[in-house]
Amino acid sequence: MTIDAETPVNASADLPEDAHQLTAKLRHAAVEALPPQKLMPDRQPAYVASWIYVFGILTVSALAVVILTGVVLAIFGPNWWHVSTVGLFVNSLHLWSTELFFFFMVVHLWGKFFMAAWRGRRRATWISGVLAFVISVAAAFTGYLSQQNYDSQWISTQAKDGINSTGAGAIMNVTNFGQMLMWHIVLLPLVVGILVGGHILLVRLRGVVPPFAPPDQLAIEVKQGVPADTAVSEVQS
Amino acid sequence: MQTLSVVMVHVLGSLINLDHPGHYINWGFIQISVANLVVICLMVVVFVLAILIPFHRPGGDR
Numbered sequence: 001m002t003i004d005a006e007t008p009v010n011a012s013a014d015l016p017e018d019a020h021q022l023t024a025k026l027r028h029a030a031v032e033a034l035p036p037q038k039l040m041p042d043r044q045p046a047y048v049a050s051w052i053y054v055f056g057i058l059t060v061s062a063l064a065v066v067i068l069t070g071v072v073l074a075i076f077g078p079n080w081w082h083v084s085t086v087g088l089f090v091n092s093l094h095l096w097s098t099e100l101f102f103f104f105m106v107v108h109l110w111g112k113f114f115m116a117a118w119r120g121r122r123r124a125t126w127i128s129g130v131l132a133f134v135i136s137v138a139a140a141f142t143g144y145l146s147q148q149n150y151d152s153q154w155i156s157t158q159a160k161d162g163i164n165s166t167g168a169g170a171i172m173n174v175t176n177f178g179q180m181l182m183w184h185i186v187l188l189p190l191v192v193g194i195l196v197g198g199h200i201l202l203v204r205l206r207g208v209v210p211p212f213a214p215p216d217q218l219a220i221e222v223k224q225g226v227p228a229d230t231a232v233s234e235v236q237s
Numbered sequence: 238m239q240t241l242s243v244v245m246v247h248v249l250g251s252l253i254n255l256d257h258p259g260h261y262i263n264w265g266f267i268q269i270s271v272a273n274l275v276v277i278c279l280m281v282v283v284f285v286l287a288i289l290i291p292f293h294r295p296g297g298d299r
Contacts, residue, residue, distance in 0.1 A: 051287035085242070103276070107284050 039204055047211050055108035056203070062101035063196065067189065069094040074185055078148035098140055105133060117209040125202040132195040139192055142184035145174055152177070 018024050044053075072090050073081050080087040109129070118126035141159075145152050156174045163169050173179055260271040 049292045051290055051292050052284075055287065099276075103280060103283075106280050107287065110280075110284050111287070 034201065034204060041204075045208065045210065048208055052107075052111040053208065055104050055111060058104040059101060059108050060196065060200070062097050062104055063192075065097035066094065066101055067193075069097060070185065070189070082149065094143075098143065102136070102140070105136070109133065112209070115209055115211065119209055120206065122202070122206045122209055125199060125206055128195055128199040128202060132192060132199055135188060135191050135195060139184060139188035142180045142188060145177065145180040146184045148177070156180075 014024070069090050073087075073094055076087060081091040082088070112126070112129070144155050145159075156177070159174050160169070163172060163174050172183075262269055262271060262274060
């Protein structure tokens, strides 16, 4: 449908005659699944009041620093990050934010593993997190190969046989620095970004996994026929 | 600025001397660098502390 110049822009939203359009259907589906209050909630359930629940957002924060410092490194290039004082500093920020990213992600992973965080239709959340972790390892590895120094040359020659033995060498040549740089600054960050974004949306969609019920409560729920993977007492928010 | 960086290098260098090949621990077929082992131990410590330390919020539970 077209609207004339006199029609206010917001008048085009939710007109009954537009309900069949793809944009309207997508908008309705998105808002229904994730209304703004659910997408950015002001409050969390009471059980989230534990430090172990902080490591997810710490991981995302570290990733933000990784991306920002990576953008700066990409702008100025290796002559800058290897020689100038500020370049060395930003280079170090990129390295240490990556270290913290993995540190926080592993603690987050352990916490979610022992919570069995895939319970309650949260399998996709768990799997997207696992994939984000694995692809992040590849992204970090290609980062070590992209340093443009003797260290990256040494790592590539040490890694090539191992990578080739997995069969990945058919498409991933770790001694091809141009290819590894492209993977590091385009391909893998894109995949990690999509996976992390999807992971966060799934957390908002399904909510944060509640803790296990006390053993006596769990026994009652199982006896009542509640599926074992959802037999948890939700702590009231 | 350069003086400061020289001072910092000496201060940090006196704490941890990194000017040598890495140290490795061998246990059967398992080989791990001391640096990686330290990081793993730190992660375990942080994990345990994150569970044990109470999380206080202004305004109490809600």
